[in-house]
Amino acid sequence: MKASFAKRVEDLRKQLEHHEYQYYVLDRPEISDAEYDRLMRELRDLEEAHPDLCSPDSPTQRVGGQPREGFIKVPHSSPMLSLDNALNEQELREFDGRVRALLKSEKFQYVAELKLDGLSMAAYYAGGTFQQALTRGDGRVGEDVTGNARTIRSLPLRVKTQTGLEKEFEVRGEVVMPRRSFERLNEERERTGLSRFANPRNAGAGALRALDPSVTAGRQLDYFSYFLLKDGRPMLPSHWASLETLSAAGFKVNPCRKRCGNLDDLLQFIREWETKRDTLPYEIDGVVAKIDSIEQQEKLGRTAKAPRWAIAFKYPARQASTTLESIEVQVGRTGTLTPVAHLKPVVVGGVTVSRATLHNEDEIARLGVEIGDTVLVERSGDVIPKIVRVIDHGAHRRRFHMPAVCPVCGGHVVREQGEAASRCVNTNCPARLRESLLHFASRGVMDIDGMGDALVDQLLSRGLVHNIADLYQLTTDQILELERMGKKSASKVIKNIDDSRSQPLARVLNGLGIPFVGERTAQILSGHFGSLDEIAAASPDSLQEANEIGPKVAESIRQFFAEERNRELIERLRAAGLRFTAPKETKKAGPLTGLTFVLTGTLPSLKREDAKERIEAGGGKVAGSVSSKTNYVVAGDEAGSKLDKARELNIAVIDEARLLDMLDSTGPGGSGPE
Numbered sequence: 088m089k090a091s092f093a094k095r096v097e098d099l100r101k102q103l104e105h106h107e108y109q110y111y112v113l114d115r116p117e118i119s120d121a122e123y124d125r126l127m128r129e130l131r132d133l134e135e136a137h138p139d140l141c142s143p144d145s146p147t148q149r150v151g152g153q154p155r156e157g158f159i160k161v162p163h164s165s166p167m168l169s170l171d172n173a174l175n176e177q178e179l180r181e182f183d184g185r186v187r188a189l190l191k192s193e194k195f196q197y198v199a200e201l202k203l204d205g206l207s208m209a210a211y212y213a214g215g216t217f218q219q220a221l222t223r224g225d226g227r228v229g230e231d232v233t234g235n236a237r238t239i240r241s242l243p244l245r246v247k248t249q250t251g252l253e254k255e256f257e258v259r260g261e262v263v264m265p266r267r268s269f270e271r272l273n274e275e276r277e278r279t280g281l282s283r284f285a286n287p288r289n290a291g292a293g294a295l296r297a298l299d300p301s302v303t304a305g306r307q308l309d310y311f312s313y314f315l316l317k318d319g320r321p322m323l324p325s326h327w328a329s330l331e332t333l334s335a336a337g338f339k340v341n342p343c344r345k346r347c348g349n350l351d352d353l354l355q356f357i358r359e360w361e362t363k364r365d366t367l368p369y370e371i372d373g374v375v376a377k378i379d380s381i382e383q384q385e386k387l388g389r390t391a392k393a394p395r396w397a398i399a400f401k402y403p404a405r406q407a408s409t410t411l412e413s414i415e416v417q418v419g420r421t422g423t424l425t426p427v428a429h430l431k432p433v434v435v436g437g438v439t440v441s442r443a444t445l446h447n448e449d450e451i452a453r454l455g456v457e458i459g460d461t462v463l464v465e466r467s468g469d470v471i472p473k474i475v476r477v478i479d480h481g482a483h484r485r486r487f488h489m490p491a492v493c494p495v496c497g498g499h500v501v502r503e504q505g506e507a508a509s510r511c512v513n514t515n516c517p518a519r520l521r522e523s524l525l526h527f528a529s530r531g532v533m534d535i536d537g538m539g540d541a542l543v544d545q546l547l548s549r550g551l552v553h554n555i556a557d558l559y560q561l562t563t564d565q566i567l568e569l570e571r572m573g574k575k576s577a578s579k580v581i582k583n584i585d586d587s588r589s590q591p592l593a594r595v596l597n598g599l600g601i602p603f604v605g606e607r608t609a610q611i612l613s614g615h616f617g618s619l620d621e622i623a624a625a626s627p628d629s630l631q632e633a634n635e636i637g638p639k640v641a642e643s644i645r646q647f648f649a650e651e652r653n654r655e656l657i658e659r660l661r662a663a664g665l666r667f668t669a670p671k672e673t674k675k676a677g678p679l680t681g682l683t684f685v686l687t688g689t690l691p692s693l694k695r696e697d698a699k700e701r702i703e704a705g706g707g708k709v710a711g712s713v714s715s716k717t718n719y720v721v722a723g724d725e726a727g728s729k730l731d732k733a734r735e736l737n738i739a740v741i742d743e744a745r746l747l748d749m750l751d752s753t754g755p756g757g758s759g760p761e
């Protein structure tokens with residue numbers, strides 16, 4: 088019996104490893120996220136029931152680590168050096184000249200790679216499995232970030248077999264935060280009133296050195312390998328061979344690499360990626376050229392700080408200074424007012440920039456920027472240019488104030504406590520309508536192709552739509568009358584609108600534009616409640632029983648559905664045939680199934696998040712406030728008003744020890760078949 092469990096566990100691990108490799112390393116998923124989650128859940132359940140089958144290299148362990156107090160310092164196998172820079176073609180020619188002189192006219196090759204803007208990290212493997220990860224630290228001694236590194240999906244926990252890497256070896260490479268993860272993180276931080284990270288590198292550094300591995304996991308880092316070492320020295324005779332071997336073993340190796348026989352080839356690679364860098368999903372700041380042959384690398388040697396066999400060609404900073412001429416306020420779909428800087432046009436890395444986002448009042452305060460100042464603007468990737476800092480105060484500088492009324496409709500503007508954003512409260516604000524239509528139709532939401540700015544503006548100015556439900560009543564003839572619309576494109580738009588009726592509930596929910604309900608929250612709500620009507624009818628308390636839903640989001644949902652106008656809108660969308668139901672995610676039964684807990688005060692050993700996780704893993708629910716539906720209040724030190732409320736409602740109050748007892752009553756392994 089045991090053997091068959093062990094076999095299934097191994098089989099699941101192999102499948103999950105394969106799919107993680109396809110998804111995170113090759114970017115070519117073969118199964119849906121739901122199918123992947125199902126496999127992961129089965130494995131987790133089996134490991135929980137048979138703790139002796141647990142193993143640190145299991146895919147379930149990617150998020151399982153415990154928070155720690157600090158990082159242990161560990162010496163590197165050999166120093167992690169940095170690189171000398173070449174800032175222009177001339178400096179690169181000089182480097183090439185030095186190499187030629189030192190190699191005394193021997194033939195040699197360069198390997199050109201992208202210089203990823205991240206943090207270097209070393210990962211140690213033994214017996215083909217991941218053991219330990221160290222940050223660069225001061226180059227000689229790094230910090231042990233093993234638990235955090237384990238959450239990086241493109242770092243294999245086990246290498247593929249028959250790659251010659253079955254024994255001990257070390258990989259060095261770069262941890263990066265993809266631009267998309269970075270933008271998502273900043274949006275979320277803004278929503279929850281936290282300050283934004285300045286760039287993906289800083290956000291990535293924070294994530295890699297977070298004390299709690301679940302923070303690292305949430306930030307979706309990526310790892311690109313570029314060195315393969317044994318006892319601190321290159322394992323194979325050429326750098327190119329190392330990259331190929333790493334790639335074959337399942338590591339993510341940047342595919343944008345090239346062997347260059349001479350300086351001209353190298354320069355061509357550099358120029359090619361300078362123009363294409365915006366197409367990459369992560370930031371780069373240059374190109375690294377390394378001599379391919381390890382024998383030649385050794386001949387060239389190193390200085391105290393950097394090897395003589397490699398150079399970093401740095402792209403010129405895409406920054407420029409200019410004057411902040413004015414600040415315009417734009418209104419988004421949830422009524423958020425966003426200050427946008429109007430700049431004296433300036434060329435930044437080949438592109439003329441005249442606007443930059445300032446995000447919100449806090450960001451303006453952080454920068455200390457005022458109208459009339461000379462500022463440094465930066466363009467990075469395809470994101471909107473941003474102001475990095477103030478260079479000079481303008482002679483007649485003027486402070487910016489968020490307007491008290493909406494610049495579009497004149498409605499009241501409020502900024503709730505604890506929020507970074509100011510909002511126009513008028514739900515009929517035309518700016519909100521325009522943005523909400525665009526959001527509803529956008530890719531990843533209802534996917535109505537062709538419904539862009541131009542079409543939406545015309546529909547609005549002709550009074551053809553007043554809310555999202557009106558879209559479903561448009562006819563081909565109405566669209567045909569609009570400018571630049573042929574018969575073919577008009578019927579295509581109508582067909583796309585029609586097709587959107589079959590989008591799943593999570594997308595409909597996201598499309599409604601409820602403040603704080605984006606893609607992820609919509610998915611959680613859809614899985615937890617399984618129907619729009621249940622979500623609309625739910626109290627803030629029961630909304631909070633869904634994972635990750637806090638009081639602020641719950642209150643926002645309640646407010647949305649409490650409004651008559653929104654309820655009418657929902658009925659019209661229902662009549663239009665949109666999907667209002669979805670499969671409910673079934674929760675695992677456990678010792679606490681059917682019970683609702685409220686946590687209050689400081690518990691002696693469990694952090695609040697841990698207690699919540701344990702209760703949920705045991706099948707129970709955790710609510711934010713005490714109500715008649717609460718079964719137990721778990722009280723710790725300095726419990727506050729929730730405890731009073733529990734007494735008032737006559738609800739059982741228990742301590743942490745009792746909670747742990749309840750969880751233990753049918754603990755892991757106790758009931759599973761052997």
Ligand code: IVH
Binds near residue numbers: 200205261375394
């Ligand atoms: S090689 C001794 N290759 O750039 C060689 N570094 O300025 C050291 N980096 O600390 C590293 N992409 O964090 C190398 N393809 C790449 C790189 C790269 C980014 C970073 C790395 C290093 C820094 C040196």
